[in-house]
Amino acid sequence: MILRSVKPSDYYAISPLINKWWGGRQMADMLPKLFFDHFTSTSFIAEEGGKTIGFLIGFLSQSHADEAYIHFVGVDPDYRKQHFGRQLYNRFFQTAKEGGRNKVRCVTSPVNRTSIAFHGKMGFEMEAGDRVEDGVPIHTDYDGPGQDRVLFLKKLPF
Numbered sequence: 001m002i003l004r005s006v007k008p009s010d011y012y013a014i015s016p017l018i019n020k021w022w023g024g025r026q027m028a029d030m031l032p033k034l035f036f037d038h039f040t041s042t043s044f045i046a047e048e049g050g051k052t053i054g055f056l057i058g059f060l061s062q063s064h065a066d067e068a069y070i071h072f073v074g075v076d077p078d079y080r081k082q083h084f085g086r087q088l089y090n091r092f093f094q095t096a097k098e099g100g101r102n103k104v105r106c107v108t109s110p111v112n113r114t115s116i117a118f119h120g121k122m123g124f125e126m127e128a129g130d131r132v133e134d135g136v137p138i139h140t141d142y143d144g145p146g147q148d149r150v151l152f153l154k155k156l157p158f
Helices: 010-021 034-038 084-098 113-121
Strands: 002-005 044-048 051-060 067-075 103-108 131-133 136-138 150-155
Touching (some): 002 084, 034 051, 044 084, 051 084, 084 103, 103 113, 136 150
Parallel strands (some): 067 103
Antiparallel strands (some): 044 051, 051 067, 103 150
């Protein structure tokens, strides 16, 4: 597997895969091209045999000097459970530390139990919300009406 930084042209290869990789959920609108134009040094593509098998889009926070943020991550369903997601995250953690950050934040949907479990395995802690469902703290309407989210924080060792 090769891990490399994203480039603007990667948008056109990844965008058509997003809804497919999410089992038909309409997710592509959450990842506009601007991320591929403006966050190339903190976002990564995983390739195997010239095929895109995963990606991570993240950035160093402009508002919080000690934080980095993972905006969107995907791994081809045919390549899951092979630690490609873990490798993408570890590369981002390294980049965040090199950028002077000691915290990484991200969010997911409460219905995405696979994502919640993965983040726990990666050392993220769920942040307290305004309600709890099935042991998961929920932030009601975090991304707008009806758009509840689970918020995660990982403290990076220095």
